[in-house]
């Protein structure tokens with residue numbers, strides 16, 4: 001073995017992935033990604049990444065390759081403790097110098113859609129809106145924190161938040177006014193089904209500093225309309241696509257495509273249909289693929305149609321290739337999964353539901 005390798009070991013976050021007969025390496029801690037040349041394939045096939053000190057298969061590799069493996073974090077100095085890196089990411093995330101006040105606000109849990117996989121489907125979509133008392137309490141809370149922050153970021157969530165547009169207007173304008181007195185920035189995003197996202201409303205959102213919208217489309221028209229339909233059963237695909245094409249160009253639109261075993265085969269057709277209407281030419285609209293999860297404690301009725309996380313990770317890279325080949329820029333540039341280090345609630349992150357002023361650390365706790 002080359003003498004230098006004796007001082008090195010494998011990262012414990014290495015993965016080998018075989019795609020279309022080619023071998024790729026991926027490091028989940030650094031996000032490092034490498035494609036293995038055929039002439040070195042045998043060396044890497046024989047490597048056992050679980051035996052961290054077993055580097056003998058790399059002994060014959062040129063120094064340039066060893067350097068690249070170090071650069072990607074695939075091999076690291078023997079005395080390097082990766083767990084300490086994760087701990088430090090975690091503490092930086094929780095207690096670091098980030099001075100943003102991040103809020104998720106729910107103006108209503110009502111929705112005009114009836115998606116079968118909705119986490120709200122048993123809650124009967126209450127029509128109530130965020131009350132004046134709740135809005136006042138949020139503003140009071142922001143006033144109490146504003147001297148210690150430099151940025152307020154709001155995610156508008158629901159239900160369908162655009163059914164509470166009046167409440168969004170009141171809150172967003174109050175926050176902007178409050179922040180302007182203190183040299184604090186305000187920005188936001190909205191997670192909407194896209195049905196009510198008309199040109200006029202997209203203009204208004206941008207003007208209220210809500211400059212990102214996440215809109216879910218589940219596949220080509222027929223497939224999308226099977227899972228994302230109105231209360232009366234009518235399809236929603238055409239109206240959403242028309243809305244996106246006319247949306248304000250300063251609104252970043254992220255198209256989320258929920259992937260299940262039933263709809264994955266329609267992705268190429270869906271990407272073609274987006275291209276046909278010119279979505280690929282719109283720099284402000286970017287699609288990405290998301291895993292549908294069954295959050296029920298006992299396996300729910302969608303369990304059998306959900307991919308597991310490892311299965312989805314493999315599928316996701318193929319789906320991204322489809323987007324890239326057709327000239328789309330995927331919305332999430334990181335290859336998943338990647339360790340981020342801070343898995344529990346961050347300072348200042350909370351969610352305010354519409355009828356009471358209460359902090360939650362996770363969207364799933366609200367309903």
Ligand code: SF4
Nearest residue numbers: 111113115118159193
């Ligand atoms: S659009 Fe969202 S909130 Fe409305 S039914 Fe579908 S999943 Fe539920």
